[in-house]
Amino acid sequence: MENKKMNIxxxxxxxxxxxxxxxxxxxxxxxxxxxxxxxxxxxxxAGNICIRDGYSLKxxxxxxxxxxxxxxxxxGPGEFRLVQKIYSRGKYRYIWDRLLFRLSVFxxxxxxxxxxxxxxxxxxxxxxxxVENRYIFRWGTIERSPARMQLTEHVxxxxxxxxxPLIDIPAGEWRKQEYLNYDxxxxxxxxxxxxxxxxxxxEYRIDKIxxxxxxxxxxxxxxxxxxxxxxxxxxxxxxxxxxSRVYQSxxxxxxxxxxxxxxxDIAADGELLVVVTNEIIHLKKAKVDVFKNGRxxxxxxxxxxxxxxxxxxxxxxxxxxTGTYLQGNRLYTFHYDEGEERYKIIRHTLNFLASGSKx
Numbered sequence: 001m002e003n004k005k006m007n008i009x010x011x012x013x014x015x016x017x018x019x020x021x022x023x024x025x026x027x028x029x030x031x032x033x034x035x036x037x038x039x040x041x042x043x044x045x046a047g048n049i050c051i052r053d054g055y056s057l058k059x060x061x062x063x064x065x066x067x068x069x070x071x072x073x074x075x076g077p078g079e080f081r082l083v084q085k086i087y088s089r090g091k092y093r094y095i096w097d098r099l100l101f102r103l104s105v106f107x108x109x110x111x112x113x114x115x116x117x118x119x120x121x122x123x124x125x126x127x128x129x130x131v132e133n134r135y136i137f138r139w140g141t142i143e144r145s146p147a148r149m150q151l152t153e154h155v156x157x158x159x160x161x162x163x164x165p166l167i168d169i170p171a172g173e174w175r176k177q178e179y180l181n182y183d184x185x186x187x188x189x190x191x192x193x194x195x196x197x198x199x200x201x202x203e204y205r206i207d208k209i210x211x212x213x214x215x216x217x218x219x220x221x222x223x224x225x226x227x228x229x230x231x232x233x234x235x236x237x238x239x240x241x242x243x244s245r246v247y248q249s250x251x252x253x254x255x256x257x258x259x260x261x262x263x264x265d266i267a268a269d270g271e272l273l274v275v276v277t278n279e280i281i282h283l284k285k286a287k288v289d290v291f292k293n294g295r296x297x298x299x300x301x302x303x304x305x306x307x308x309x310x311x312x313x314x315x316x317x318x319x320x321x322t323g324t325y326l327q328g329n330r331l332y333t334f335h336y337d338e339g340e341e342r343y344k345i346i347r348h349t350l351n352f353l354a355s356g357s358k359x
Contacts, residue, residue: 002340025353026290026298032347034060039246039308041323041334042345043086045093046108049332050086050346055088069110075100078112085127085321096127103127103135120163128155128191131211135159136196138189142174149174153187155196157214166216167198167209186261195219196198201261206275208294220294222273229260229278239285242336256339264308267326274326288331290350302348306334 034049043050049060057069072079084098092113093106103116116135118125125138137158143150149173156165172184185200196216199206206222238254243250264276264286271293279287285301286308307322323334329351333342 026300027351027353028300028302029349029351030346031349032062033344034064034065035337035340035344036291037342041321043321043334044325044332045086046088047327051345052083055080065335077115077197078104080104085128087127089130094127094130098125101125103229117160118158120161121158124153128189129195131191131194132213134214136186136191136211137163139163140171151184153189155189164214166211166214167196169198169200171200188263188266190266190268192270195268195270197266197268197273199266201263204262204275204277206266206273222291222294222296224289224296226262226277228262229280231256231258231260234283235280239309242338245338245341246336247317265305265322265324267324269326269328269330272326272329274324276308276324276332280304280308280326294351297352300348300350302331302333303335303346306336306343309336 003272013144037051037052039302040052043052045059051058051060053068055071055073057071059069060066073081075081080097081099082097083095085094086094087094087096091108093108093110095104095106095279096102097104098214101118101121103118104112105114105116107113118135118137119136121139126138128138130136134157136155138153138155139158140151140153143152151171153167153169153171154163155167155169156163158164163313169187170185170191171187174184185202187198187200189196189198194211196209196211197206198209202227204224208219208222209216210219236256239256240250240253260278262278264278267274268278273291273294275289275291277289281287281301284304286304287299289299290297304326306320307324323332323345325332327350331348331350333346333348335346336342337344
């Protein structure tokens with residue numbers, strides 16, 4: 001496999017309670033890459049990369065070989081209209097159809113095991129995963145008044161009869177005539193095991209909670225002080241050029257905001273959290289902060305991820321994945337290569353080395 005070293009950041013961590021100062025480094029290697037021609041972000045299912053191709057699913061393993069699972073368009077068993085989420089837990093695979101409000105459950109070899117309908121859900125709904133045999137979703141509600149429409153996002157337990165919110169996230173004013181609503185906070189939610197990390201793009205603050213039964217317990221809040229990033233003319237032009245290649249009628253540059261919100265995306269696996277920030281380096285790289293057990297341990301640089309061209313990943317959590325995943329010390333990211341005009345999935349390996357240690 002390719003083992004191309006991309007970046008090494010040296011950082012100091014002072015550990016209290018009598019533990020001495022320790023020097024760490026984060027070594028970032030790109031060890032896996034897949035490229036293709038169409039705009040579809042990947043899913044990560046049981047350690048394999050899954051890419052939708054119409055109504056088929058291409059599943060890639062570490063050797064870059066893939067097999068195709070063929071589905072059909074429709075509403076019957078094994079048929080789908082709009083796949084929003086593919087998720088794995090234990091020996092089962094789950095496919096959420098956002099238009100049918102239906103969860104299809106498959107065995108590990110992709111044989112249909114059952115289907116569950118969620119008639120209580122409405123338009124703004126996305127499947128997150130399963131905790132203790134309970135189904136966790138995110139959904140939005142709009143409170144209408146003569147003057148405005150206020151959006152709140154909820155994260156909670158949903159079954160065939162009811163919806164039980166566990167978290168309420170204010171998501172600002174909803175304005176139909178302005179599709180992107182740049183000034184509205186965009187919630188970001190990640191489920192890993194029975195832990196949820198959540199926040200919005202407007203503030204560098206991520207709350208971490210644990211789900212136990214039908215209750216939640218707050219574990220910690222992860223915060224950093226960051227300065228606003230001005231959206232320069234060069235950056236506006238870069239975004240516009242990329243979106244012009246992807247869409248026939250991209251959003252005009254005059255509607256872009258003056259400043260970029262602090263956060264772009266988050267991903268987590270257990271106690272390890274990565275945060276894609278608004279900092280874009282030399283119009284080519286994104287700055288990613290890394291946390292372990294809630295403690296900041298350093299930052300790395302990776303190529304610009306695809307959602308950065310959109311200022312923030314607006315509707316993707318409800319329709320498609322953003323393509324950012326963390327599994328163990330492997331970070332998966334979704335990109336658009338301007339030169340090749342192709343989409344790419346890159347897997348980066350993060351190695352945390354104490355000072356003086358040898359590989």
